Amino acid sequence: MTTTTTPSLSDTYLSYIGGQFTKGQATSTFDVINPATGERLVTLPDATPADMQAAIDAAVQAQPAWANTTAAERADVLRKVAAKMHAEVDRLARIMTLEEGKPLAEARTEVAYAASFFEWFAEEGRRIYGDTIPSSSPDKRILVIKQAVGVTAAITPWNFPAAMITRKLGPALAAGCAMVVKPSELTPLSALEIARMFDEIGLPKGLLSVVCGTDAPALAKVIMDDARVRKISFTGSTEVGKILMRQAADTMKRVSLELGGHAPFIVFADADLDAAIDNAVACKMRGMGETCVSANRFYVERPVYDAFVERLAQRMGGMRMGNGLEEGVTVGPLIEPAAVDKVRRHVADALAKGAKLLLGGETSGEGVAERGCFYPPTVLVDVNHTMLVTQEETFGPVAAVIPFETEDEVVRYANDTPYGLAAYYFTRDVGRVFRLAEQLEYGILGANDGIPSTAQAPFGGVKQSGLGREGSRYGIEEYLNVKYVSLGGIQK
Numbered sequence: 001m002t003t004t005t006t007p008s009l010s011d012t013y014l015s016y017i018g019g020q021f022t023k024g025q026a027t028s029t030f031d032v033i034n035p036a037t038g039e040r041l042v043t044l045p046d047a048t049p050a051d052m053q054a055a056i057d058a059a060v061q062a063q064p065a066w067a068n069t070t071a072a073e074r075a076d077v078l079r080k081v082a083a084k085m086h087a088e089v090d091r092l093a094r095i096m097t098l099e100e101g102k103p104l105a106e107a108r109t110e111v112a113y114a115a116s117f118f119e120w121f122a123e124e125g126r127r128i129y130g131d132t133i134p135s136s137s138p139d140k141r142i143l144v145i146k147q148a149v150g151v152t153a154a155i156t157p158w159n160f161p162a163a164m165i166t167r168k169l170g171p172a173l174a175a176g177c178a179m180v181v182k183p184s185e186l187t188p189l190s191a192l193e194i195a196r197m198f199d200e201i202g203l204p205k206g207l208l209s210v211v212c213g214t215d216a217p218a219l220a221k222v223i224m225d226d227a228r229v230r231k232i233s234f235t236g237s238t239e240v241g242k243i244l245m246r247q248a249a250d251t252m253k254r255v256s257l258e259l260g261g262h263a264p265f266i267v268f269a270d271a272d273l274d275a276a277i278d279n280a281v282a283c284k285m286r287g288m289g290e291t292c293v294s295a296n297r298f299y300v301e302r303p304v305y306d307a308f309v310e311r312l313a314q315r316m317g318g319m320r321m322g323n324g325l326e327e328g329v330t331v332g333p334l335i336e337p338a339a340v341d342k343v344r345r346h347v348a349d350a351l352a353k354g355a356k357l358l359l360g361g362e363t364s365g366e367g368v369a370e371r372g373c374f375y376p377p378t379v380l381v382d383v384n385h386t387m388l389v390t391q392e393e394t395f396g397p398v399a400a401v402i403p404f405e406t407e408d409e410v411v412r413y414a415n416d417t418p419y420g421l422a423a424y425y426f427t428r429d430v431g432r433v434f435r436l437a438e439q440l441e442y443g444i445l446g447a448n449d450g451i452p453s454t455a456q457a458p459f460g461g462v463k464q465s466g467l468g469r470e471g472s473r474y475g476i477e478e479y480l481n482v483k484y485v486s487l488g489g490i491q492k
């Protein structure tokens with residue numbers, strides 16, 4: 001039985017600016033495409049720089065009053081929207097599957113993940129503590145208070161159309177900030193559904209705007225040029241992150257950048273192989289491999305290499321590829337034809353340099369035109385470090401496996417990348433768990449865990465994977481200024 005019912009998609013999806021769903025100043029439109037079928041889902045007005053400016057102006061008006069509300073009031077708003085997300089999970093998940101492609105069960109998981117950031121930051125907002133510091137003068141006291149940074153902006157990606165917004169919007173609103181969101185033009189519908197829920201619960205107008213348009217550089221420029229926007233949070237490529245960081249310098253905006261990754265997944269011979277396989281499949285295939293924390297390079301210690309690759313290929317080969325709305329589908333399409341082209345290029349490069357296909361790749365007649373944006377789960381062996389799959393993010397369902405002989409060798413391989421977002425390793429040796437935790441140059445480590453992401457833990461990278469942390473108690477600090485008050489005249 002299939003369940004491909006399409007939720008009623010409003011034909012009037014519009015940007016949300018200053019508390020209104022509006023066509024704004026748009027003079028053209030853009031289509032949102034279902035990557036599983038290539039069909040148009042809806043057409044939206046293409047927001048202009050003037051629309052972005054209007055959103056910022058509204059945020060500037062709304063933010064001071066919001067910062068003066070109590071943490072409990074702000075928490076109440078976030079909790080109400082989280083509750084709505086849970087209540088509407090079926091609708092939201094279907095919309096997400098339609099616009100992004102991930103299978104329905106995974107989309108439901110993302111809706112819950114997205115809501116968890118509102119729930120978490122509703123509580124963290126109540127724990128924005130200051131400090132008192134012993135003074136060096138008996139006549140003075142030192143106080144430290146924390147205040148909202150002000151108006152903030154978020155530029156968010158298509159791979160988690162809801163969660164990458166709530167991970168930024170949750171702490172922003174909890175801290176007392178306003179936020180202007182520019183979602184990916186490939187997946188604006190989940191973003192607009194979030195805006196709709198805030199609108200329904202009566203969020204003061206202007207505090208949240210969702211500006212949907214295709215000219216990302218022009219829309220971003222408005223944000224980056226406006227000194228009243230005090231912070232930008234971006235999830236996306238390292239290349240774009242660097243541009244935004246340069247642009248932020250002119251107005252000295254705070255930046256949080258969650259950028260590319262190239263995660264190693266290391267399996268030692270002493271690992272629980274069942275757990276390693278389960279986690280390898282989950283980590284590699286989450287979002288069809290289109291996540292920044294997806295395992296890219298699998299390093300397997302020689303004694304368990306043959307068993308690992310055989311079982312990995314068997315498990316990945318058992319997955320069902322298709323339209324994510326169909327029951328039993330566990331692998332959806334990639335986001336767009338260009339994404340499939342990139343995966344093809346990486347696989348072709350690996351094969352040309354001596355790798356072998358143990359599973360997947362494409363057979364003729366299975367191209368994008370015939371089958372939507374699909375690329376099958378693929379396992380490559382005889383991989384070496386000259387291949388693109390070991391250097392660039394593939395962002396697809398390709399597992400490239402490399403054997404290793406010693407711990408020192410694999411740590412060297414793992415760290416030999418400009419990226420430093422997530423790394424995974426499987427071992428039963430407690431000493432090694434700690435050694436690698438210290439030696440691996442990454443912001444997130446999954447030690448015997450392939451899916452470490454959760455609202456209460458700090459998410460973020462080192463090296464060229466970015467700056468700042470999202471989620472956790474660290475995540476709200478990104479939206480707070482530290483102010484020092486020196487209080488004199490204490491003594492009579």
Ligand code: SIN
Nearest residue numbers: 235290291292293453
């Ligand atoms: C990402 O791919 O950018 C986020 C993944 C996650 O939250 O686990």
